[in-house]
Amino acid sequence: MIHVQDLQKHYTVSEKEAGFLGSLRAFVRPKTKVVKAVDGVSFDIAAGERVGFLGANGAGKTTTLKMLSGLLHPTGGSVQVAGFTPFQRKTDFLKKITLVMGQKQQLIWDLPAQDSFLVNQAIFEIGDLEFKATLKEFTEILELDGILKKQVRKLSLGERMKCELAAALLHRPKVLFLDEPTIGLDVNMQVRIREFIAEYNRRFEATVILTSHYMADVTALCERIIVVEKGQIVLDGGIDSLMQRAQNKIIKLEFSHLIPRAQLERYGTVQELDGLSAQILIPRAQASQVASRLLGELPIADVTIEDPPIESIIGEIMSEARVNQQNQRIDLEMMEAKP
Amino acid sequence: MNKHLKILKIFAGSSVSAQMEYRANFIVQMISSLVAFVGALLGLSVLFGDDAGLGGWSLLEAQVLVGVFLLLEGLTEVLVYPNVRKIAEMVRTGTMDFTLLKPIDSQFSVSSRNVNVFAFPNVLLGFGLMVYALIKLGNVSWTGILLSIPMLLSALTIIYCICFILITTAFWFVKVENIIELFWGFFRAGQFPITAFPAGGARILFTYIVPIAFITTVPAQALIGKISLESVLASLGIASVLFVASRLFWKFALKSYTSASS
Numbered sequence: 372m373i374h375v376q377d378l379q380k381h382y383t384v385s386e387k388e389a390g391f392l393g394s395l396r397a398f399v400r401p402k403t404k405v406v407k408a409v410d411g412v413s414f415d416i417a418a419g420e421r422v423g424f425l426g427a428n429g430a431g432k433t434t435t436l437k438m439l440s441g442l443l444h445p446t447g448g449s450v451q452v453a454g455f456t457p458f459q460r461k462t463d464f465l466k467k468i469t470l471v472m473g474q475k476q477q478l479i480w481d482l483p484a485q486d487s488f489l490v491n492q493a494i495f496e497i498g499d500l501e502f503k504a505t506l507k508e509f510t511e512i513l514e515l516d517g518i519l520k521k522q523v524r525k526l527s528l529g530e531r532m533k534c535e536l537a538a539a540l541l542h543r544p545k546v547l548f549l550d551e552p553t554i555g556l557d558v559n560m561q562v563r564i565r566e567f568i569a570e571y572n573r574r575f576e577a578t579v580i581l582t583s584h585y586m587a588d589v590t591a592l593c594e595r596i597i598v599v600e601k602g603q604i605v606l607d608g609g610i611d612s613l614m615q616r617a618q619n620k621i622i623k624l625e626f627s628h629l630i631p632r633a634q635l636e637r638y639g640t641v642q643e644l645d646g647l648s649a650q651i652l653i654p655r656a657q658a659s660q661v662a663s664r665l666l667g668e669l670p671i672a673d674v675t676i677e678d679p680p681i682e683s684i685i686g687e688i689m690s691e692a693r694v695n696q697q698n699q700r701i702d703l704e705m706m707e708a709k710p
Numbered sequence: 711m712n713k714h715l716k717i718l719k720i721f722a723g724s725s726v727s728a729q730m731e732y733r734a735n736f737i738v739q740m741i742s743s744l745v746a747f748v749g750a751l752l753g754l755s756v757l758f759g760d761d762a763g764l765g766g767w768s769l770l771e772a773q774v775l776v777g778v779f780l781l782l783e784g785l786t787e788v789l790v791y792p793n794v795r796k797i798a799e800m801v802r803t804g805t806m807d808f809t810l811l812k813p814i815d816s817q818f819s820v821s822s823r824n825v826n827v828f829a830f831p832n833v834l835l836g837f838g839l840m841v842y843a844l845i846k847l848g849n850v851s852w853t854g855i856l857l858s859i860p861m862l863l864s865a866l867t868i869i870y871c872i873c874f875i876l877i878t879t880a881f882w883f884v885k886v887e888n889i890i891e892l893f894w895g896f897f898r899a900g901q902f903p904i905t906a907f908p909a910g911g912a913r914i915l916f917t918y919i920v921p922i923a924f925i926t927t928v929p930a931q932a933l934i935g936k937i938s939l940e941s942v943l944a945s946l947g948i949a950s951v952l953f954v955a956s957r958l959f960w961k962f963a964l965k966s967y968t969s970a971s972s
């Protein structure tokens with residue numbers, strides 16, 4: 372469905388020094404700098420997949436989505452989405468995709484969302500019957516009753532986002548690009564939006580690509596995760612395979628009587644010690660060995676060995692990747708420094 | 711075509727209902743329209759104090775011209791200005807994204823999304839003055855009246871294209887609304903017949919560089935039956951060339967759209 376090969380986007384930005392003289396200097400002799408927002412990413416996504424893009428602010432997630440949806444011309448590399456080259460923006464392509472951005476809105480501010488829907492109906496040439504059916508379905512899943520007739524400016528952020536989603540999906544696109552769709556929403560509303568996206572993916576067998584810097588969005592919704600860092604992919608894999616990469620296991624213990632913390636710290640990193648229950652972090656390879664030692668040496672009532680939550684695994688991998696990237700950069704700089 | 715007509719209707723409908731949210735604007739706009747109208751007429755009566763004529767135009771003929779000027783100014787305020795103003799805003803805030811992702815010609819979409827109904831009284835005032843002066847002039851030529859329709863359309867196209875090309879520079883220079891003010895400044899020169907300007911500099915400027923002559927003088931000449939074939943052809947030619955240029959420039963500008971970051 373989506374095929375991306377060595378995709379790059381470099382922005383040229385002008386640098387301005389502070390103050391009047393700085394501005395003047397910048398005007399006379401503009402200094403420009405190239406920002407490598409996306410710096411050679413490759414991946415393939417099959418129809419119906421739900422993929423999450425994770426990464427810190429400025430990692431290049433939005434830029435990647437903008438190239439996938441055809442808003443930006445890539446600086447290099449190639450993109451194919453549903454057999455089209457996105458930036459040509461052919462009508463048939465645009466009818467198959469949608470882009471939702473948590474920080475930009477397409478709804479007409481002074482009118483009820485319903486009016487914006489009618490505009491989209493005309494532009495996408497959606498038949499009346501299909502339009503009514505889709506709207507009914509969305510109203511049901513998103514609980515839009517009563518908010519479609521209120522001016523958009525009078526809606527809460529969460530209500531507005533629900534309407535934005537509905538407006539963006541009225542033409543029943545097959546490929547969804549969602550850029551931080553839950554940003555700024557409370558946890559409750561985040562969950563509702565996630566559920567809707569999952570439901571849409573099921574009903575219409577749509578491909579979903581979602582970016583977020585909330586780990587929970589991605590882990591709840593996506594079966595595959597791509598982590599980007601400074602314009603490059605540092606990790607691409609299914610949630611299941613990520614579990615395998617966890618470096619630690621968590622051992623949860625129940626004691627039959629209280630024990631001092633110091634005694635427990637001999638076995639591993641104590642994450643939690645609360646009365647009779649405790650949780651310690653043990654390197655993966657030694658987990659079962661440590662567990663049996665614990666059983667023999669301490670007054671244990673119950674023990675379980677678990678994988679750490681996916682969030683902390685990804686966090687681990689991301690910080691590891693950051694260190695690696697930095698090392699690589701230092702290597703490069705040292706090579707460049709040599710004559 | 712059918713699709714585009716339908717979309718025009720929906721755009722107009724939603725734009726009008728959005729403005730109805732701010733009805734108080736209507737009164738303010740009415741007052742400013744009347745002030746502009748009275749100002750234009752007073753200006754004329756000062757210029758024609760002794761009914762001597764101006765650049766070969768009699769007072770009544772010049773009133774037809776002022777009627778054309780006000781009519782086109784009104785149409786620009788109703789149809790052109792609200793759209794071009796939004797374009798700069800859309801580029802600045804990055805909401806142009808949504809326009810580009812719709813399966814519809816983007817220039818058509820950004821140029822037809824808004825109408826400013828509050829400026830409609832200006833159109834009526836201009837039209838009224840034009841008709842009134844024509845009737846007082848007497849012996850109207852029907853060929854002239856017929857010809858004036860394509861000349862007025864051509865004039866409106868020229869205005870649209872100039873405004874559109876100017877605002878398209880927003881893709882490179884983010885704050886450009888002022889550039890439209892510059893055009894308005896030139897446009898005011900259209901209250902006077904082109905022949906009223908001294909031959910040479912100003913007349914060349916307003917004919918060839920900023921084609922004000924084709925915006926007001928030529929349609930007025932058609933109405934009073936004093937138009938030449940060359941003017942008709944030149945008007946249509948300039949409008950077509952500008953229209954093609956506006957499309958090419960827009961396509962070119964879209965290539966450098968970087969979509970304000972979010």
Ligand SMILES: Nc1ncnc2c1ncn2[C@@H]1O[C@H](COP(=O)(O)OP(=O)(O)O)[C@@H](O)[C@H]1O
Pocket residue numbers: 382383384406407408409426427428429430431432433434435968969970971972
């Ligand atoms: N329109 C733009 N012009 C110049 N630089 C940009 C533009 N958009 C993004 N950038 C830069 O590119 C990098 C990646 O940005 P972005 O793709 O928005 O990251 P993310 O969505 O992961 O937060 C950032 O350093 C950002 O400053």
Ligand SMILES: [Mg+2]
Pocket residue numbers: 429432433434550551972
């Ligand atoms: Mg982003």
